[in-house]
Amino acid sequence: MDARTEILDRIRSALGNGAAPPPVPRDYLRTAECADPVELLTERLADYRATVRHCGPGELAATLAAVLADDPRLAVPYDLPGEWLTGYRGEVARDGDPAPLTVAELDDASAVLTGCAIAIATTGTIVLDAGPAQGRRALTLVPDHHVCVVRTDQIVAGVPDAVAALDPRRPLTWISGPSATSDIELNRVEGVHGPRRLDVVLVR
Amino acid sequence: MxxxxxxxxxxxxxxxxxxxxxxxxxxxxxxxxxxxxxxxxxxxxxxxxxxxxxxxxxxxxxxxxxxxxxxxxxxxxxxxxxxxxxxxxxxxxxxxxxxxxxxxxxxxxxxxxxxxxxxxxxxxxxxxxxxxxxxxxxxxxxxxxxxxxxxxxxxxxxxxxxxxxxxxxxxxxxxxxxxxxxxxxxxxxxxxxxxxxxxxxxxxxxxxxxxxxxxxxxxxxxxxxxxxxxxxxxxxxxxxxxxxxxxxxxxxxxxxxxxxxxxxxxxxxxxxxxxxxxxxxxxxxxxxxxxxxxxxxxxxxATLADEVGRQALHCIRCSACLNVCPVYERVGGHAYGSVYPGPIGAVLTPQLTGVAANRSLPFASTLCGACFDVCPVRIDIPQVLVHLRQQAVDERRGHPSAERTAMRAATWIMSAGRRYTRVLRIARRATRPLAALLRRRTVRRLPWPLSAWTAERDAPLPAGESFRDWWARSREGS
CATH class of the missing domain: 3.40.50.10420 (NagB/RpiA/CoA transferase-like)
Known part of the structure; x- marks a missing residue:
């Protein structure tokens, strides 16, 4: 008998003719209540030691230029809006335009600039789904400084709102602050393998 | 291997x-x-x-x-x-x-x-x-x-x-x-x-x-x-x-x-x-x-087949139960001998291996219940521990055991009031000189096989007077 058949048989005999389980009680909050999602997200991100800046749509290029002032080489997804980069003075490497950046090229970039799919206020989380202005997963992983643009209309209140808004068929990366570890005496230390700096620019 | x-x-x-x-x-x-x-x-x-x-x-x-x-x-x-x-x-x-x-x-x-x-x-x-x-x-x-x-x-x-x-x-x-x-x-x-x-x-x-x-x-x-x-x-x-x-x-x-x-x-x-x-x-x-x-x-x-024990499969490996466990905090993870230590390990490990391979683990707990309180998926770890303890004991039924022999003797003594009173009285008289000699009501070291008990704690001596005796004596005049 093959392993699959045998395991499924074992499960069926272990369960016997047990009664069907009662329906799952879902009395938890399906939609989080949140008076000011922008303020809450800002506060939560700061707790993770991410830096948050606010700006209006017309100030985005200038704000990004300031955030990226010390980064000589910037990796971006192929479809990053050109107007985001009008203030940036360094060298720009577009992933997938014309060819995907190699791992060495990604490692060579000091920063990466992307948008996001949604952001969760309650937990201070940014979710990337490889959609517009986000690129593939490796892009936001290898460079040491991640700058992420979040439009305030992309902010949802809680985790259930986020799960409902996302498509599991896309590769999803949930980011809550810079890379960190709690492995030494259970105290959180920022900065291990992922980007050690996370800057979030919130655009009204 | x-x-x-x-x-x-x-x-x-x-x-x-x-x-x-x-x-x-x-x-x-x-x-x-x-x-x-x-x-x-x-x-x-x-x-x-x-x-x-x-x-x-x-x-x-x-x-x-x-x-x-x-x-x-x-x-x-x-x-x-x-x-x-x-x-x-x-x-x-x-x-x-x-x-x-x-x-x-x-x-x-x-x-x-x-x-x-x-x-x-x-x-x-x-x-x-x-x-x-x-x-x-x-x-x-x-x-x-x-x-x-x-x-x-x-x-x-x-x-x-x-x-x-x-x-x-x-x-x-x-x-x-x-x-x-x-x-x-x-x-x-x-x-x-x-x-x-x-x-x-x-x-x-x-x-x-x-x-x-x-x-x-x-x-x-x-x-x-x-x-x-x-x-x-x-x-x-x-x-x-x-x-x-x-x-x-x-x-x-x-x-x-x-x-x-x-x-x-x-x-x-x-x-x-x-x-x-x-x-x-x-x-x-x-x-x-x-x-x-x-x-x-x-x-x-095999774990799934046990209706009480199967809840251990709900575990999402958060380890909150380890962090609150008074036993884990003192002995650490290595004492459990399994990659799954702590309270959840004490219920999961013996079920994954079969209780025979890990008989002692279900006893590695004080049953204080802190693990259940923090478990995010409400695994009633104390309930499963007690259930597995029973299995561990059942498994050895028919084998001679000092504990069981002692419990049988205690059952016989305690199942009749007079017998119990008599035995207590004998025990009190027999230990009175010892209590006088030691000037305290506990013994720190008993001879084998009772030394297994006193290795970890003192053994109390019988009280100088039982409650029943005291009751009877103090009501005599009234």
Whole structure:
């Protein structure tokens, strides 16, 4: 008998003719209540030691230029809006335009600039789904400084709102602050393998 | 043959005695478990619907177990349709053989690993090593344990038994290329690990992971982590092999809304862990293009057959129960002899191996119930402990036992009032000279076989007068 058949048989005999389980009680909050999602997200991100800046749509290029002032080489997804980069003075490497950046090229970039799919206020989380202005997963992983643009209309209140808004068929990366570890005496230390700096620019 | 990662060399009481003599270990554990339990308490208090989430989490897991054949085949179909290849393994040996074969087919002899309890449980690193394949642990704590040639002592923080200066010493002695002047500042230690692993991540061809959740409807796997080593392994290599216990399923993607709230707050005491990756099969041009999933039984179906014990399969490996357990805090993870230590280990391990291989573990608890209070999926660990204790005792029925003989004698004495009074009176008279001699009402050392009792505690002497005698005497005049 093959392993699959045998395991499924074992499960069926272990369960016997047990009664069907009662329906799952879902009395938890399906939609989080949140008076000011922008303020809450800002506060939560700061707790993770991410830096948050606010700006209006017309100030985005200038704000990004300031955030990226010390980064000589910037990796971006192929479809990053050109107007985001009008203030940036360094060298720009577009992933997938014309060819995907190699791992060495990604490692060579000091920063990466992307948008996001949604952001969760309650937990201070940014979710990337490889959609517009986000690129593939490796892009936001290898460079040491991640700058992420979040439009305030992309902010949802809680985790259930986020799960409902996302498509599991896309590769999803949930980011809550810079890379960190709690492995030494259970105290959180920022900065291990992922980007050690996370800057979030919130655009009204 | 390497040792079974679920069975210790010594029974719990002996291993616990050995660990209790390590003072530094106890200090490290006390400090770490108290830090994390305070953080967890703060984060949980912030969630107004925490109890409702726990109830839902528990019910979802019960539902998964009840519909496991249907959900497993649905998961297999969805993952396969998305480009993953699904393999099934009845036990640890079969799972290791599958992974070894898959790694060999890629032509590489080195893999990077994301921290995974399932691969610990099946002894994958040892199996790969025997096949000439080097498995490099990339989680910081796993790396520390691997470098130290030690075994993990905690589900979430396998190196919890080391403090910062001990970690610095391990790095300096055993991690190639480490600066001899490395300090014990946690930031410097994290930086040293980053440098050591960076090249290896960027050049790795094959990664091995576990999964926190597997979504039946969509074939999606989910890994929660902190450092980014998980993302490195899940994203950069060409081949990804994920080893997943069959109980890790959730029915739908929407069910993650419950567990993504319960798990981070319960485990690291954070609102959300820094990184969570979710992937469904293969995505063209993004991440590994050769994706495998190995579904592992290894004792889970046997656990499922026990109606009381099966709730241990609800576990989402947060380790909150370890951090609040008064026994774990003192003896540490190694005393349990299993990759699953602490309260959940004491109920999960004996069921995965069969109680005969781990008879002492269900007794490794004071039944105080703190573990149940913090469990995000409401596993009634004390209930299962008592249930397994009964099994451990039942298993030995028919064998002579000093405890049972003593209990039988006590039953005979106590089942008749007069007999009991008489025996007590005899005992009181017999011990009176001893009490007078010692000038206290306890004996510190009794002769064998009662020495087994006094090795750990004093034995009380019978009271000078029983309550009944006192009652009778004090009412005489009235």
């Amino acid at each position: 390497t040792r079974n990662p679920l069975v210790g060399e010594l029974p719990f009481p002996e291993a616990a005695r050995r660990e209790l003599s390590r003072e530094q270990l106890r200090r490290n554990l006390r400090s770490a478990t108290h830090t994390i339990r305070d953080k967890r308490a703060r984060m949980v208090a912030e969630v107004p619907d925490w109890e409702e989430l726990r109830v839902a989490g528990s019910a979802i897991k019960a539902d998964v177990l009840a519909r496991l054949p249907e959900l497993l085949t649905r998961f297999e179909a969805a993952a396969t349709a998305a480009g993953a290849r699904v393999h099934w393994a009845r036990d640890a040996a079969e799972a290791c053989a599958i992974v070894t074969r898959l790694v060999r087919e890629t032509g590489t002899d080195e893999v990077v690993k994301v921290k995974s309890m399932a691969t610990q449980e099946i002894g994958l690193n040892e199996a790969l090593e025997a096949a000439g394949i080097t498995a490099l642990e990339t989680d910081l704590a796993e790396l520390i344990v691997q470098l130290a040639d030690d075994t993990p002592s905690h589900i979430l923080v396998p190196a919890i038994h080391y403090n910062r200066s001990e970690i610095r010493d391990i790095f300096r002695e055993r991690m190639a290329g480490t600066d001899p002047d490395l300090t014990d500042d946690p930031r410097a230690l994290a930086e040293a690990a980053r440098r050591y692993l960076r090249e290896r991540f960027l050049s790795a061809k094959v990664a091995v992971s576990g999964a926190n959740f597997a979504v039946a409807d969509t074939g999606t796997l989910v890994v929660l982590e902190s450092e980014g080593n998980g993302r490195m392994c899940l994203t950069l290599p060409e081949t990804l092999i994920s080893v997943v216990g069959i109980e890790k399923l959730v029915p739908t993607f929407a069910d993650l809304e419950v567990f993504l709230q319960l798990l981070p707050r319960s485990s690291t005491g954070e609102r959300m862990n820094p990184y969570t990756s979710m992937w469904t099969g293969v995505t063209s041009g993004d991440g590994p293009q050769d994706v495998h999933i190995v579904l592992v039984d290894n004792g889970r179906t």
